[in-house]
Amino acid sequence: MDFDTVADELYALPPAEFTAARDTAAGLARKQGDRELAARVRKLRRPTGGAWLANLLVRSHPEEIGPLLELGRALRAAQSDHAGARLRELSSRRHHLVTALTARARRTATEAGHSPGEPALRELEQTLRSVLADGDAAESFAAGHLATALDATAPLPEPVPALExxxxxxxxxxxxxxxxxxxxxxxxxxxxxxxxxxxxxxxxADALELRTAEHRSAAARVRRSARRLADAEQAHREAERAEAECATALAAAERRAAQTRAEADRLRRRT
Structure with a gap:
């Protein structure tokens, strides 16, 4: 049992089944003596409706996720290069792709016996737009372990005319x-x-919008990095506590073994 495998299995489940399955997996890891894994699994959060749809899309239709990620990379490159003509060309594909993938996720969920509501579908659209706007968001989306909709504070690149x-x-x-x-x-x-x-x-105005998008995208990356750092620090503290508990248990076991050996020696001397 490893963390990625457990996370894959849990985030493939519908939200209603997530919490019970997570607690079961954490309990199993603890019984197997892997306290660090148990703590990490216990911290996994139940996905929202929109996050579950995004994870479902990644797992069920990986062949349709590739074009989304490629379009995002192309849009961000064109934005960085101030390539107005290229942005206009790519932007014509953007709305169509987000709409098509949202419809695909709705059909897939319905076929699996779940009827997503409008709030969940709006969350999914927000996530897909974030994937197009930000590389870190795209990486998180592709992993298929989302618990919440991705932060869409970085606006999508818009066609920007040459600033001549x-x-x-x-x-x-x-x-x-x-x-x-x-x-x-x-x-x-x-x-x-x-x-x-x-x-x-x-x-x-277009130049200002471009600079604002770049600023918001950078701010979103900083927030995600801060969250990852906080999670890593928490995991480190939990690992240290688990190590201390193991050291205490080992010392107690060694004392008991020494006492047992001493008692055995006394019994042999009496005989």
Missing amino acids: PTPAPAVPEPEPAAATEPRRTAPRAAQAAVRTAEREAAQA
């Missing part, structure tokens, strides 16, 4: 001989200037 300054369009010089030409040219020049200002404002 747009030159103002040339304004035609009025013809001196035409008295009405200046009056016609002035409105056209003003309209062109407005369009240029609007384009530049849109580019600035």
